[in-house]
Amino acid sequence: MANTYTLIASNTLSSSAASVTFSSIPNTYTDLVVRCSVRSDYASTGDNITLTFNSNSSSIYSNTIVFGNGSSGVSQRNSAGNPGYVAYVVDGDVSTASTFGSVEIYLPSYTSSTNKPFSSFGARENNATAAVVAANAGLFASTSAISSIQIGLQFGPNFVSGSSFFLYGIKNS
Amino acid sequence: MTDTPTKVIVDCSTGEQTVVPLTAEEIAELEAAAAKAEADRLAAEQEAIAKQAEKEAIAAKLGLTKEELLKLLS
Numbered sequence: 272m273a274n275t276y277t278l279i280a281s282n283t284l285s286s287s288a289a290s291v292t293f294s295s296i297p298n299t300y301t302d303l304v305v306r307c308s309v310r311s312d313y314a315s316t317g318d319n320i321t322l323t324f325n326s327n328s329s330s331i332y333s334n335t336i337v338f339g340n341g342s343s344g345v346s347q348r349n350s351a352g353n354p355g356y357v358a359y360v361v362d363g364d365v366s367t368a369s370t371f372g373s374v375e376i377y378l379p380s381y382t383s384s385t386n387k388p389f390s391s392f393g394a395r396e397n398n399a400t401a402a403v404v405a406a407n408a409g410l411f412a413s414t415s416a417i418s419s420i421q422i423g424l425q426f427g428p429n430f431v432s433g434s435s436f437f438l439y440g441i442k443n444s
Numbered sequence: 445m446t447d448t449p450t451k452v453i454v455d456c457s458t459g460e461q462t463v464v465p466l467t468a469e470e471i472a473e474l475e476a477a478a479a480k481a482e483a484d485r486l487a488a489e490q491e492a493i494a495k496q497a498e499k500e501a502i503a504a505k506l507g508l509t510k511e512e513l514l515k516l517l518s
Contacts, residue, residue, distance in 0.1 A: 280456045289449045289466060289474060295457040319481075421451075425481045428449055428474055438456065 275442040276304075283435040287312060290423035291430070293438045298382045298416055300440030305376040309434045311424050315363040317395050317403065319425040320374065322355035324387070324417045331412040332356075338405035356425065359405040360393030363426075367397045371434065382416040449474070 277300070282291055296303070311318035322332070332355035337346045349356060360372040374393030381387060388410050395403040411417070422436060448465045455461075466474065503513035 280454045280459065282452055282454050282461055284452065286450075286463075288452045288463065290451045292451065292453045293456055294453055295455050297456060321477075423474075426478050428478060436454075438454075 275440075277440045277442075279303075279438045279440050281435065281437040284430055284432050286432050287429035289428050289430070290421050291436045292419060292421040293436075294419045296381075296418050296420065296438070297440070298418070299442075301380065301443040302441040303378040303381050303417070303420075304439040304441060305378075305420060305422070306374070306437040306439070307376075307422065307435065308371045308373050309360075309436075310362045310366070310371045310431045311364065311427050312429045312431055313361075313363045313424065313426040314365060315426070316366050316397070316401055317359055317363045317372075318361040318427060319359060320357040320361060321421075321423040321425050322357060322376070322389070322409070322411075323421040323423065324355070324411050325413065325415055325419055326421070327411075327413060327415075328354060332409065333412070334358075334407050334409035336405060336407050338403055340401065340403045354423075355389070355409050355411060357391045357393065357405075357407050357409075359403050360391075360395050361424065362395050362397055366395070366401070367399050369433075370397045372396070378417060378420075384414050384416075387411040387413060387417060 280293055330351045332352050333350045334356055335348050336358045338359045357374055357376060360374040362370045362372045372393060372395040374391055376389060376391040378387065378389045391407045393405055449471060450463050450465050453462050453464060499513060500510055503510065
């Protein structure tokens with residue numbers, strides 16, 4: 272059981288940006304956690320986060336997603352995708368003003384020499400009638416330790432000002 | 445004139461944060477990826493509409509209304 276939870280780095284955007292990258296991530300932790308509060312300038316109610324690890328844009332990411340909006344639920348599988356996705360958790364440009372989606376992404380054993388699973392749980396709450404909750408199980412099929420994480424948008428192109436990103440390290444001893 | 449999109453890089457070893465304008469190549473990649481995602485989204489939407497129409501056609505053949513079909517499938 273993890274007994275530490277340390278903030279490694281964070282950023283709150285003071286102006287819009289297409290992506291935020293945490294680089295030179297130390298290899299001294301057991302697991303990593305990314306927490307975000309995000310809104311996209313995509314002209315829709317919602318957008319999806321993209322994840323690129325180690326600047327690797329090969330088609331070695333896959334994920335399974337379940338999400339629901341209160342009236343319907345969906346489960347879908349994206350195989351060999353590029354890049355990784357954390358779907359349905361970003362408020363879009365036509366969502367209620369100043370609403371942000373929130374998401375936590377968990378990366379266990381990020382320095383191991385095996386493929387890297389990751390999971391996420393998030394919600395897009397717009398203070399109106401279109402709240403969405405989503406969970407993702409992802410895989411980054413690479414045996415390299417994760418030393419950088421780029422967080423982008425599938426549609427975007429930009430995260431709006433005020434979006435915030437936090438990277439935590441967890442040690443098991 | 446539109447501002448050049450940027451990316452933010454946070455160096456975890458130094459804490460330094462830099463805002464870097466995207467290169468023309470990165471902008472092109474971003475636009476291509478967004479266009480593909482939009483095309484995929486529209487294709488999925490069309491597929492869902494076609495599937496629904498197919499179900500309703502079958503329901504009509506069976507003499508069921510759309511509402512009756514939905515009850516049957518729920």
